[in-house]
Amino acid sequence: MIKSHTLGYPRIGAQRELKFALERHWRGEIDAGALEAVGATLRARHWAEQRDAGLDYISVGDFSFYDQVADHVLLFGCAPARFGFDGAETALARTFTLARGVASEAGADAATAAACGCGHAHSGSASGEPALEMTKWFDTNYHYLVPEFDAATRFALDPERLLCQVGEARALRHPVKVALLGPLSFLWLGKAQSSGFDRLSLLDALLPHYATLLGRLKDAGAEWVQLDEPILGLDLPAPWALAYERAYHLLHAAGLPILLATYFSPLQEHLSMACKLPVAGLHVDAVRAPEELVPVADWLPDHKVLSVGIVDGRNVWRADLDACLARLSPLLARRPGALWLAPSCSLLHVPLTLAQDGAVDPEVRPWLAGAVEKLAEVRTLQRALAEGEQAVAAELAAARAAVAARRASPRVRRPEVAQRLAALSADADRRASPFSIRSERQQARLKLPAYPTTTIGSFPQTPAIRAARAARRRGELDANAYAAVMRAEIEHAVRQQEELGIDVLVHGEAERNDMVEYFGEQLVGFAFTAGGWNQSYGSRCVKPPILYGDVARPAPMTVAWTAYAQSLTRRPLKGMLTGPVTILQWSFVRDDQPRAASCAQLALAIRDEVLDLEAAGIGIIQIDEPALREGLPLRRAGWDAYLAWAGRAFRIAAAGVADNTQVHTHMCYAEFNDILPAIAALDADVITIETSRSGMELLRGFGDFAYPNGIGPGVYDIHSPRVPDAGAMLDLLRKARAVIPPGQLWVNPDCGLKTRAWPETRAALRNMVEAARLLRAEAA
Ligand code: GLN
Ligand code: ZN
Secondary structure (H helix, E strand, O other), X not given: OEEEOOOOOOOOOOOOHHHHHHHHHHOOOOOHHHHHHHHHHHHHHHHHHHHHOOOOOEEEOOOOOOOHHHHHHHHOOOOOHHHOOOOOOOHHHHXXXXXXXXXXXXXXXXXXXXXXXXXXXXXXXXXXXXXXXXXXXXXXXXXXXXXXXXXXXXXXXOOHHHHHHHHHHXXXXXXXXXXXXXXXXXXXXXXXXXXXXXXXXXXXXXXXHHHHHHHHHHHOOOOEEEEEOHHHHOOOOHHHHHHHHHHHHHHHOXXXXXXEEOOOOOOXXXXXXXXXXXXXXXXXXXXXXXXXHHHHHHHOOOXXXXXXXXXXXXXXXXXXXXXXXXXXXXXXXXXXOOEEEEEOOOHHHOOOOOOOOOOOOOOOHHHEOOHHHHHHHHHHHHHHHHHOHHHHHHHHHHHHHHHHHHHHOOOOOOHHHHHHHHHOOOOOOOOOOOHHHHHHHHHHHHOOOOOOEEOOOEOOOOHHHHHHHHHHHOOOOOHHHHHHHHHHHHHHHHHHHHHXXXXXXXXXXXXXXXXXXXXXXXXXXXXOOOOOOEEEEOOEEEOOOEEEEEEEOOOOOOHXXXXXXXXXXXXXXXXXXXXXXXXXXXXXXXXXXXXXXHXXXXXXXXXXXXXXXXXXXXXXXXXXXXXXXXXXXXXXXXHHHHHHHHHHHHHHHHOXXXXXXXXXXXXXXXXXXHHHHHHHHOOOOEEEEOOHHHOOHHHHHHHHHOOOOEEEEEOOOOOOOOOOOHHHHHHHHHHHHHHOOHHHEOEEOOOOOOOOOHHHHHHXXXXXXXXXXXXXXXXX
């Protein structure tokens, strides 16, 4: 028996209805009832799409008004006491309190989720009750709200919302599979509030609530429950792995068939355990771990369902259905038990549909598949196996043609790129001289004061900038008029910085919509969508570029703006680029070559840009790599290999310049201490890095490790509208000076300023420059 299903579905809506309804609700323009109605409409539509695709089950429980992990916090009644829920609030109000915090009395610092536009999410609330922290969901760009656990955590099942949704789906006569996070992954993904607290100690208290819930779901008419346990693909401490059997024995007793869902990473040492758990079925990710398919098919008892995640749920490529069938057919022969087919993971991570997207290059469009198209692929595979390939001959032929066209397209393979990479010498990623010599030559050229001040690159994206960009997009502003607006903004930014007395200026990035898209649009090898939205968190969506072919840089991308800015000032002006790893990380990338190969191509393009900036007289060039840390493989065993190729890509981009050209890099929003040697190995002359929110905790790592080059630990948190005073920044700088030699210490904010407004930016930078002055005075 072959069935089809999906682990989850995009929920934001084809027109981003959920986003707009949420934002209207938060602005007070629509009430909770109206927002609920939008949610119900989207659920009904998305279930209908799953049914129309021919799936045997539709997914309930994957919809969320903000985040599915936060929904579990409410489902199991374990919201942190600090929010003071008393049961009187609506579920919706509680969701938004978890997600957005509680504003202070004054309301001035209304808690909002602020984004610096870098693809990261930062929950910010200067006072009041801060929201739950946000962090990336495994190696995706989706951010979940992090549950908080401590010894006082209690659980109390609150299933009404979920049961209502099961009721809705039943009323529409859908066969229901409820998708939930499994208990161990739920606890694992939370954060212990006190050091030394063991989240696993909560398992026994949590399990009875899961068991009760499964019983209630069964009574409500659910046929299956899918319990996601993606942590089975991680390096787990032994007690966590051992807890699985106990946990699932208990849940099994509830009598609702359980599909244990794993994805994103091979099971490896957990494989046989996962196969033996007392559950009715196991889902495995055959895209990320194709090599495990046969072992799983062998280990999994015959009476259990094997659900094969055969279509890539993480990327936008149309599947090679022949290859999928070749992988699936032997399983059929091997296993008498039920075989289910699905995308590899929830389709939350791909756009809803790409088939009609008018903005995508028409040659590339047929190569792509969004969620709707992926369900059709699953269904075609199901029919091919059940009814024979002739039953779906047309679908298979169309897929074959698309895959062949993509493979043969001269737009995908440009031999000159491969040749250039092959010809690169082994030391193309090495600067000519060591840092000690470079820094002297740079100082001779730049003549910077001790503790030089700088910023991370972007200045406020003002309403004028946004309006000009929108008008340009609509064709109401021609290229010249648009450039004039941008030049005026650049000049304004330069004048402001001069007036503030900043030592190393930037042009402010007025002309950039986004730090990846801006480069992607100017590189050969990228496609763009009009509606390829992915939820990043809450109402926030991103539209990642699609890297489909060998990368080339036909012309300089930033030189004109940067040179213009430098022409306005005698102070050194820092050119700003996005690094190859970050461009790779925040795009949909090719699946027909290793990520490392795509990254190396991007590195060549950025290298060319770096050299053009240098030739234009720019003496300092920053290559941002905020995404370096998040590219780490989920399993530690893969870290070294990743850091080796990612580091080489950065250095290829950077290392072509002369000794007296200073290379900066910037990183933010991650725990860096465990990859410090790799960061040092980038050999940037200066790194500016986020530290201010952790009170410079990061510095301990940099101090212990004796970071060899220049470093600018962020002295204030740009995500807060509060203007930090000079004293607070001076304190941080004193701490920094205790671990960083004076010649290496820089003074800067912790990230770009594009989300801020000018008045607070000016005030904060004035204080920052003052803090640097005080520090110099102390040192003198
Ligand atoms: N140069 C970018 C900016 O200032 C860096 C953004 C980031 O770190 N994410 O906006
Ligand atoms: Zn940053």
